[in-house]
Amino acid sequence: MMTTLESPLKFARWDYARRRADELTRDYSSPPIPVLEIAEQNGVNVVFSDFGKHRDTVAGFCDxxxxxxxxxxxxxFGRKMFTIAHEFGHWLLHREFFERDAKEYAVLPRFQKPRANPFEQEANCFAAEILAPKHLLLPVKYAGVAQLADIFGVSREMMENRLKNV
Structure with a gap:
């Protein structure tokens, strides 16, 4: 991930993040979206790892x-799916920036809020859009948050945030 201090983007490209997620999910007719398989089909290997002393501070990162x-x-499980989607978002949306200037990237600890960082905003938007695509969420939007989280295979927190932005 990119550090919060240095970002080559001044603003998040919300439409770009949504469009990239939609390209990958538009052909799915029911949840949950197999984000791990989608990442791997796009050439990204997903590794579940013991982060040792960083277990409580790091959810994941993209190499x-x-x-x-x-x-x-x-x-x-829900947190893992969000992490895969978020980091895959970095891979799809931000790889070009890394290739230009690799020193810009670092791991962002969980407790550090990404709100001001356009890269983190885009990756969060992409993750929400790919895990709970609008075309699948709208028909069942009026179910409870817990039920929707179960249907889409995500955490309740992620679903609550997604419902605010549909």
Whole structure:
């Protein structure tokens, strides 16, 4: 991920993030979206790993050079799916920036809020859009948050945030 101090983007490209997610999910007719398989079909290997002393502070990260996403194996299922989608978003949306200037990237600890970082905003938007695509969410939007989270295979927190932005 990119550090919050240095971002080559001044603003998040919301439409770009949504469009890239839609390109990958438009042919799916029911949830959950198999984000791990989608990442791997696009040449990105997903590795579940023990982060040791960083277990409580890092959910995952994208290794651009190796085309690999590392996911904290101690996290719950919904969190893991969001991490895969988020890091895959970095891979699709931000790889060109990494290739230009690799020193810009670092791991962003969980407790550091991404709100001001356009890269993190885009990756979060992409993750929400790919995990709960609008065309699948709208028909069942009026179910409860817990039920929707179960249907889409995501955490309740992710679903609550997604419903605010549909």
């Amino acid at each position: 651009f050079e190796e085309a690999r996403i590392y996911v904290n194996e101690s996290d719950g």
